[in-house]
Amino acid sequence: MILASEEARPLRIMQVIPDLRVGGAERVAVTLCNGLAEAGHEVQLLAIRGGGPQEERLRTDLGVQLRILGIRRASVTKPLAFVRSVRALRAAFDAALREFQPDIVQTHIPEDDLLASDAVRRTGVGVHVPLVHSLQFHLHREKMDLRGRARLRMFRKMLAQTQTVWAVSGAVARAIEEHAGFPAARVRVLHNGVDLRAYAALPERAQAKQALGFDPAAPLVLGVGRLHPAKNFPLLVRASRAVLRARPETRFALVGEGEERARIEAEIEACGVGAAWTLLGQRSDVPDCLAAADIFVQPSDWEGFPVAVVEAMAAERAVIATEVAGVGEVLQHEQNGLLIPRGDAAALAACLLRLLEDPATSAALAASARELAWSHYNLDAYIGRVAQELRAALDPAHV
Secondary structure (H helix, E strand, O other): OOOHHHHHOOOEEEEEEOOOOOOHHHHHHHHHHHHHHHOOOEEEEEEOOOOOHHHHHOOHHHOOEEEEOOOOOOOOOOHHHHHHHHHHHHHHHHHHHHHHOOOEEEEOOHHHHHHHHHHHHHHOOOEEOOEEOOOOOOOOOOOOOHHHHHHHHHHHHHHHOOOOEEEOOHHHHHHHHHHHOOOHHHEEEOOOOEOHHHHOOOOOHHHHHHHHOOOOOOOEEEEEOOOOHHHOHHHHHHHHHHHHHHOOOOEEEEEOOOOOHHHHHHHHHHHOOHHHEEEEEOOOOHHHHHHHOOEEEEOOOOOOOOHHHHHHHHOOOEEEEEOOHHHHHOOOEOOOEEEEOOOOHHHHHHHHHHHHHOHHHHHHHHHHHHHHHHHHOEHHHHHHHHHHHHHHHOOOOOO
């Protein structure tokens, strides 16, 4: 049982992330660091591999500490190098725990879940509370590959050492129970909050387009996220071909970087739409990029909780997204956005053309989306619940 004096004590919280690129989990980790520090807690962000554009968002003025281990796991295809890298990582992680002495260690990515769980067990420092954004060992696919099966084994081992798991959506919570056998009573569902202050005073659309090098008069369709197979940005490329036949002035852009870049570039070339496409890469000014957009598209095959969708809603942009997992917990079709079946390029093209040709509907959906984002996903309420759940996790009687 937690005493009243303990409830008043600021917590020491370590958030763990691979790096600080533009991705949903990375943005959530930074948002948690900033919000918890602003609420008076002592926070350290531990980046396993390196930094990235999200560093600019860290509120070091509030005391958020950044520690970068600078260690990359070697490929399992090189066994000796892999073993050496894992040993180095374990030693560095243990040292970081002993130095910072956190009450809570929170992870966001499957590979880091087991690393942190084992380190907490070895050192006796802190309580591990994994935040599961999606089952990134690809349970959403019809068949799991060798890497997916290995990740699932690691995930189950971590769960055996953990009292409580957080899930970013009901869909993720159900998947944890179904595929990993973790009791539903020990899964807490916390929809991500977003720091909406960056969306309160955005530049005018025309100005934002010019800043990115686009014609202010040309419609801009934007996607934001890690260039990863689960995001399925090639679907948007294929849909753009049909859109451009009817509306050749339309432009398309992606913000983000990742292993799918070459595949996306190949799809752009194969579809013959290169003149209309721009890959903007990693950027730290996502709110300004969203300000430039006329329509935001999330074509994912899987999405635990669509952080980028909520950000687009907060920016008052019309949203089209695939109706997968956690997306349907945020967007309501024809009320604050448009939902399409997974993998349906024709449906995506039809929705894009509908909004491009009907600005009134686009504006109405965008206004409704903004109202929902600001009323349901504000940071203060989210951080309040996070702090409450973190304190509860320190209670040995907490289940």
